[in-house]
Amino acid sequence: MDLSAINPILFVAGFLIAATPLIFAAIGELVVEKSGSLNLGVEGMMIVGAICGFATAVETGSPLLGFAAAAVGGALLSLLFAFLTQVALANQVASGLALTLFGLGLSALLGQSYVGIKPPRLGDINWGPLADIPVIGPILFTHDIILYLGLVLVIAVWAMLKYSRMGLVLRAVGESHDAAHALGYKVKRIRTAAIMFGGACAGIGGAYISLIRVPQWTEGMTAGVGWIALALVVFASWKPARLLLGAYLFGGITQLQLNLQGAGVAIPVEYLAMSPYVITIVVLVILSRDKSAAPASLGRTFHASS
Amino acid sequence: MKLTSLLTSAALALGLATTAMADDKTKVGFVYVGPVGDGGWTYEHDKGRQAVEAHFGDKVETVFVESVAEGPDSERVMTQMALDGADLIFTTSFGYMDPTNNVAAKFPNVKFEHATGYKRLHPNVSTYSARFYEGRAIQGHIAGKMTKSNIIGYIASYPIPEVIRGINSAYIHASKVNPDVEFKIIWAYTWFDPAKEADAAKALIDQGADVILQHTDSTAPQAAAQEAGNVVTFGQASDMGQYAPFPRVSSIIDDWAPYYIARTQAVMDGTWESMDTWDGIGPGMVGIGEISDAVPADVKAEALAMKAALADGSYHAFTGPLNKQDGTPFLADGETADDGTLAGMNFYVEGIDAEIPQ
Numbered sequence: 001m002d003l004s005a006i007n008p009i010l011f012v013a014g015f016l017i018a019a020t021p022l023i024f025a026a027i028g029e030l031v032v033e034k035s036g037s038l039n040l041g042v043e044g045m046m047i048v049g050a051i052c053g054f055a056t057a058v059e060t061g062s063p064l065l066g067f068a069a070a071a072v073g074g075a076l077l078s079l080l081f082a083f084l085t086q087v088a089l090a091n092q093v094a095s096g097l098a099l100t101l102f103g104l105g106l107s108a109l110l111g112q113s114y115v116g117i118k119p120p121r122l123g124d125i126n127w128g129p130l131a132d133i134p135v136i137g138p139i140l141f142t143h144d145i146i147l148y149l150g151l152v153l154v155i156a157v158w159a160m161l162k163y164s165r166m167g168l169v170l171r172a173v174g175e176s177h178d179a180a181h182a183l184g185y186k187v188k189r190i191r192t193a194a195i196m197f198g199g200a201c202a203g204i205g206g207a208y209i210s211l212i213r214v215p216q217w218t219e220g221m222t223a224g225v226g227w228i229a230l231a232l233v234v235f236a237s238w239k240p241a242r243l244l245l246g247a248y249l250f251g252g253i254t255q256l257q258l259n260l261q262g263a264g265v266a267i268p269v270e271y272l273a274m275s276p277y278v279i280t281i282v283v284l285v286i287l288s289r290d291k292s293a294a295p296a297s298l299g300r301t302f303h304a305s306s
Numbered sequence: 307m308k309l310t311s312l313l314t315s316a317a318l319a320l321g322l323a324t325t326a327m328a329d330d331k332t333k334v335g336f337v338y339v340g341p342v343g344d345g346g347w348t349y350e351h352d353k354g355r356q357a358v359e360a361h362f363g364d365k366v367e368t369v370f371v372e373s374v375a376e377g378p379d380s381e382r383v384m385t386q387m388a389l390d391g392a393d394l395i396f397t398t399s400f401g402y403m404d405p406t407n408n409v410a411a412k413f414p415n416v417k418f419e420h421a422t423g424y425k426r427l428h429p430n431v432s433t434y435s436a437r438f439y440e441g442r443a444i445q446g447h448i449a450g451k452m453t454k455s456n457i458i459g460y461i462a463s464y465p466i467p468e469v470i471r472g473i474n475s476a477y478i479h480a481s482k483v484n485p486d487v488e489f490k491i492i493w494a495y496t497w498f499d500p501a502k503e504a505d506a507a508k509a510l511i512d513q514g515a516d517v518i519l520q521h522t523d524s525t526a527p528q529a530a531a532q533e534a535g536n537v538v539t540f541g542q543a544s545d546m547g548q549y550a551p552f553p554r555v556s557s558i559i560d561d562w563a564p565y566y567i568a569r570t571q572a573v574m575d576g577t578w579e580s581m582d583t584w585d586g587i588g589p590g591m592v593g594i595g596e597i598s599d600a601v602p603a604d605v606k607a608e609a610l611a612m613k614a615a616l617a618d619g620s621y622h623a624f625t626g627p628l629n630k631q632d633g634t635p636f637l638a639d640g641e642t643a644d645d646g647t648l649a650g651m652n653f654y655v656e657g658i659d660a661e662i663p664q
Contacts, residue, residue: 005490005513014512018505108343115343116525116548118532214504216529219341220373223499254502258509261492262459269465269663273495 005263011255012139016147017213019251021046021205021222023150025229026236026243027157028201033233034161035194036174036297039081040096042202043226044103049074049203050210051107054119054217057207063122067146067207074203075196077103082192089301104220114217122146122212146208151244153201158240170194174295177302187302202226235284238294242287250280332574334358334566335392336370337383339399339523340498346523347497347543347560348372351398351421354562361567365574376401384409388416394573396566397421399497400466407431417578419569422468424649429580434565437586438468439475439648440616441558442519443623444594444609445540446479448556449517450487451605452538453480459510460491461503461520461527465663467651469521474655475623476519479612481657490515491660500526511537518553528554538600545595556609557595565591584645588617624648629656 025042032039052073057066077099084095125148127141161167170190172180177187209225210217228250236242257272265272336355340348355368369387374380380402387395388409394417397406403423410418410428418428422435449458458480462469473491480487490513492506503522507530510518517538520527525546531537531553539549541557565583572578585591594613597606615621626637631654637643654662 007512010512014505014508018501021501108341111343115345116546118529209501214500214526214529215533216500216525218345218500218524218526219343220498221500221524221526223496223501225501255505255509258492258502258506259513262490262509262513262515264490264660266661269493269495273493 006259009135009138011259012252013142015248015252015255016139016143018255019247020147020150021208021213021225022229022232022247022251023154023244024205024208025202025226026232026247027150027154027240028198028205029229029233030236030238030240030243031157031161031170031201032194032198033298034174034238034295035170035191036177036295036300036302037085037191037195038092038096038299039078039099039195039198040093040230041078041081041099041103041226042198042229043222043224044100045074045077045199045202046103046206046209046222046226046229047107047220048077048103048110049206050222051111051114051206051217052203053207054210055110055114057119057211058114058117061120063120063211064145066119066211067204070203070207071200072203074199074201074206076199077106078195078199078202079192081199082195085301086188086192086195089303092299092301100226108219111217111219115219117217119211119215119217121215144212146204146212154240154244161240171295174297177297177300181302181304187304191302202229205229232280232284234294235281235288237284237288242284245287246280246284249283250276253279331367332362332365332394332570333390333392334366334368334570334573335384335387335390335395336368337374337380337387337395337397337399337402338370338372339374339376339401341372342370344498344523345525345544345546346541348398348523350544350560351396351562354566357563358566358570362570362574366570374402377405381405381409384418385412388413392416394419394570394578400464400468417569417573424582426580426582432569432578432580432582434583435468436560436591437584437623438558438560438592439471439623440586441592441594442472442475443479443616444612445519445556445558446476447483447612448540448597448601448605448609449476449519449538450480450482450484451608452555452601453484453487453517455514455516456484456486457488457490457514458517458519459507459513459515460489461506461510461518461522462491462493463497463522464495465493467649470654470662471648471651472521473658474651477658478624478628478655489658489660491658493663494522496522498523500524503527504530507531508534525549541595547595550596551598552600554595554598555600556597559593559595561591561593584649586616587613588619630654631656631658 049070053066053070056069057063081099084090085092122144131137131141173190181187232246236246253276338348342352371383374383396419398421400422406420407427410431418431504526507527511534520542528549531539539553545557622642624643626641627639628637630636
């Protein structure tokens with residue numbers, strides 16, 4: 001065993017990157033679920049975002065345009081879900097699952113000519129002298145703009161839900177769509193907007209994997225991150241701060257177990273491999289002992305006549 | 307899950323309907339563990355499938371299902387293929403071993419071919435694999451010569467004999483040319499997860515590895531090495547030539563096409579029988595991708611000489627004297643490992659400072 005082989009600074013900087021796709025996907029889904037819709041298509045929207053972002057970045061040479069395209073791609077795909085569930089009043093679980101299957105297939109089709117290409121690199125933000133601060137500098141100030149955008153987004157969503165009128169309306173729709181409807185709020189319009197926001201976030205999360213974390217295009221490359229994001233929203237009891245904690249915990253322990261294995265720590269590898277899932281769930285379950293139930297209308301179909 | 311059962315019964319009904327209209331075409335099914343575009347393992351199997359189609363033209367019909375999880379779900383996929391009228395089914399991952407044999411028991415008239423396994427419980431099951439460890443020996447030689455930090459990172463998938471054999475073979479030949487070499491092994495517990503493979507590669511690079519060997523299917527570790535700039539990699543299962551000449555300096559290429567064509571032909575002729583095939587560099591099932599100019603000329607010449615010796619059988623990758631990790635003798639001087647030992651290999655050779663997950 002040689003723990004000194006693990007460089008703590010590189011390790012922390014690494015797990016901030018590993019957690020970012022999860023943060024984007026989960027915070028988007030959190031807003032969707034707060035509005036009362038359950039979109040299980042996160043994985044599908046992420047993978048479509050991953051290829052839309054990758055293709056656009058390669059064609060235009062601009063990673064930022066890639067991320068924008070990823071957001072558009074994810075939102076467009078989520079619009080399909082919105083149509084199925086809000087207009088056609090289809091079952092949300094089935095529609096979400098279908099969206100994932102469709103997204104995986106569509107992305108494989110779109111990505112056929114992009115296998116083995118290296119995308120343009122999104123540079124790190126230049127923080128000037130801040131990056132020279134020992135320890136903190138390399139950990140916090142050597143990242144790309146999207147990573148910081150993820151953090152800002154979590155704070156913005158938290159503030160929006162807690163303090164703004166928009167957040168109040170969104171929560172009202174999610175808690176009781178009949179009451180919100182009676183008050184004159186456009187339930188379907190609000191939900192559709194939330195679903196599209198969720199799709200855009202998932203798309204950016206997917207593009208973060210294909211443009212920064214891996215960086216390449218491979219079919220099925222999101223490999224289940226969307227499902228983890230879905231679980232994370234529930235275990236974080238629909239609270240942005242806990243969601244952030246959960247994402248860092250998950251990303252951190254995933255990185256840690258790989259590093260510990262490389263350093264030859266004498267813990268059986270099976271335990272290390274399952275540790276991110278177990279620890280994240282245990283911590284978040286303990287945190288959510290207080291009363292914090294799901295939005296009351298989550299997953300229920302709304303029709304104005306009923 | 308009402309939906310699932312509904313879909314399954316619909317699929318079954320559809321399957322029965324098509325079986326009833328069975329025609330004279332030979333139907334060949336493939337079950338893949340990853341997507342056909344993984345650029346590695348599954349990509350090469352799918353190239354084999356396309357070769358079967360190209361070779362037989364109208365006389366065959368091929369079907370495949372990709373990204374099938376190892377375990378019970380694969381049994382469902384195979385059953386569906388058999389009901390759909392497949393005459394021959396290739397199941398292309400180690401974890402399909404028991405499901406393949408289970409399904410084979412239910413369909414005695416359908417031939418099953420399982421890749422990299424060893425169980426042939428029924429007369430309609432064959433197994434086939436390639437001697438990837440021969441390619442690993444060449445990789446190990448180049449890796450031992452190329453490393454400057456003397457730390458070689460190894461991204462392993464599951465602790466099964468095939469993977470352990472590869473680690474041993476690479477280590478034996480790396481330490482032969484560079485006694486100071488150290489292997490750091492990370493078990494990813496997946497065949498295909500680009501993000502995780504990239505993370506594993508980065509963790510190894512962070513810990514000083516300047517050569518990365520991978521036994522997972524995606525090209526993500528290649529991208530991570532390219533990003534790091536001074537790290538050597540090898541293509542796995544497929545050439546991964548898009549990362550040549552550096553970081554990818556060579557590769558192990560699986561060539562399944564001749565085998566798939568021969569077995570399909572055997573089914574057509576009615577000569578198919580259960581057997582175990584294990585071919586290496588010699589018969590061409592294992593190919594060595596072009597060694598790029600990033601490798602010094604003398605090292606390249608040595609590697610090619612080893613390839614020739616492995617191909618004509620004058621050299622075996624596991625040749626004594628070798629000890630097991632705990633110091634007990636494994637092979638005496640000049641002795642070579644027999645196929646039984648290799649097929650069930652569950653120990654490291656002496657010198658590897660790590661433990662196999664049990």
